[in-house]
Amino acid sequence: MARLNDYLIELRIGKNPEIEKVFNLALQQVYSNQYLNKIENTITKRIKLKEKIMKDPNVVAWNQGTSIYVNPPVFNAKPIKEQMKYLLHELVHVLHHSKGFLFMRNFKEMKKLTDNLWAIISKHARNKGRFLTGKDIDSKFLNKEETLSYLMNDSINWKEITPEGRQQFINELKRSNMFQLQHPFWLKRLK
Numbered sequence: 001m002a003r004l005n006d007y008l009i010e011l012r013i014g015k016n017p018e019i020e021k022v023f024n025l026a027l028q029q030v031y032s033n034q035y036l037n038k039i040e041n042t043i044t045k046r047i048k049l050k051e052k053i054m055k056d057p058n059v060v061a062w063n064q065g066t067s068i069y070v071n072p073p074v075f076n077a078k079p080i081k082e083q084m085k086y087l088l089h090e091l092v093h094v095l096h097h098s099k100g101f102l103f104m105r106n107f108k109e110m111k112k113l114t115d116n117l118w119a120i121i122s123k124h125a126r127n128k129g130r131f132l133t134g135k136d137i138d139s140k141f142l143n144k145e146e147t148l149s150y151l152m153n154d155s156i157n158w159k160e161i162t163p164e165g166r167q168q169f170i171n172e173l174k175r176s177n178m179f180q181l182q183h184p185f186w187l188k189r190l191k
Helices: 019-030 033-042 080-097 108-124 128-133 146-153 163-176 184-190
Strands: 048-051 061-064 067-070
Touching: 019 080, 019 184, 061 080, 067 080, 080 108, 080 146, 108 128, 108 146, 108 163, 128 146, 163 184
Parallel strands: 048 067
Antiparallel strands: 061 067
């Protein structure tokens, strides 16, 4: 079973020394055991969780390579549940960009799922930004790699996609076998 402490160098962030434990619980709620095992067996480079102050109060977290950065004044002001959404969001990006032997993607099934979901969104969503985030968003922040990340944020607006598109989207998630879709984390997002 994947455990965050296997990958993180810096475990204590901000005011919450329990962030590692909470994040491990979140991982178990989000990903299937099979996929957690794949993460555990595939990631060879430690993921670094670091604090870095940004002057922009809209920036909560971001990633670069295998590092996840949090903006302490903004991140620490959020409740733990919100903090987890941001960390899960950034972890999706880290996994998405994880490369292995000869720069091949380590998580090809994640790329395939993302491509399939983006095709569904492109065909069936009235407005991609409002569907993924629940608000109007500049198109420069929208690309297929954000699809799974925004799912972690719990910001999907199902009114922005056709009923057929919604069903296809959910079926695609089920087919992937990557997630614990029966867990309340997902039931809330997919209702």
